Amino acid sequence: MTSAAHLSRFDLTGRVALVTGAGRGLGFEIARALAEAGAHVWLNGRHAELLDKRAANLKAEGLSADPAPFDVTNHETAAEWFASAKRAPDILVNNATLRDRRPTSELAPEDVDRLVAVNATAAYALTRLAIPGMKRAGGGSVVNVTSIAGPLAGGGDPGYTLAKGALAALTRSHAVEFAPHGIRVNAIAPGFFATEANEAWVDDRAVGDYLAMRSPMRRWGRPAEIGAAAVFLCAPGASYVTGHVLTVDGGMSVKM
Ligand SMILES: NC(=O)c1ccc[n+]([C@@H]2O[C@H](COP(=O)([O-])OP(=O)(O)OC[C@H]3O[C@@H](n4cnc5c(N)ncnc54)[C@H](OP(=O)(O)O)[C@@H]3O)[C@@H](O)[C@H]2O)c1
Secondary structure (H helix, E strand, C coil), rough: CCHHHHHCCCCCCEEEEECCCCCHHHHHHHHHHHHCCCCCEEEEEEHHHHHHHHHHHHHHCCEEEEECCCCCCCCCHHHHHHHCCCCCCCCEEEEECCCCCCCCCCHHHHHHHHHHHHHHHHHHHHHHCCCCHHCCCCCCCEECCCCCCCCCCCCHHHHHHHHHHHHHHHHHHHHHHHHHHHHEEEEEEECEEHHHHHHHHHCCCCHHHHHHHHHHCCCCHHHHHHHHHHHHCCCHHHHCCCCCEECCCCCCCHHH
């Protein structure tokens, strides 16, 4: 096999991706990787100016990107975006997140509802909006960004664990429902990544010591290390992969 034929398994030329929460962190890195593989990427988030800048950054690198500012929990504006999008996505990455690390005694049921709305219900709603376009395109790919804090519980972080567990369950359900339409639904479960959201932790020596003890690779994940996992799950090379949660955590979740 030639190297070009080999690379075609990871080629996303002609594909259109919507990545939620793509203004920073892992969402931006996933968007960049999908664009580098040839896709046009829509960068979603709630801050239009930031998304304009991020899209301009990618365009300056010769990549194809546009901003898609809307709140993923506002089902009306999300539906309007899908109805008006010049290029309908056949790749959807549900990456936007809300985190609230309070324990059960301090976390009201309404707070849990908010966590579920961003981390799980929005993924359900956006997938529902994306499916008709994917069917018209003859297939598509959904990637839900879950977390190792779904199957694994740290204790004292119940709302996020509940929401990410729900997103993993949704991944399985949608994988089965949409497989007959050529639409694959998978998830990526990151471990500890050094994103802006974790800035204070990255600088915290105690967390560094914990990772050195708990993680086989003994370090934080670098945000750029997430992108290739998303490219694989969306690419022709993963044509028989659906309902899978791809863990990217430096081996943390398999260590006793
Ligand atoms: N970093 C880690 O160590 C880690 C570990 C496990 C799992 N994860 C998962 O990986 C994903 C990315 O993590 P990250 O660290 O890059 O997160 P992050 O820096 O907190 O980014 C979250 C993104 O979501 C967007 N967002 C939040 N609410 C939104 C809403 N209602 N509508 C649209 N966009 C919204 C934010 O943009 P705006 O505020 O501009 O809207 C932001 O860009 C998340 O799903 C997270 O749960 C991360």
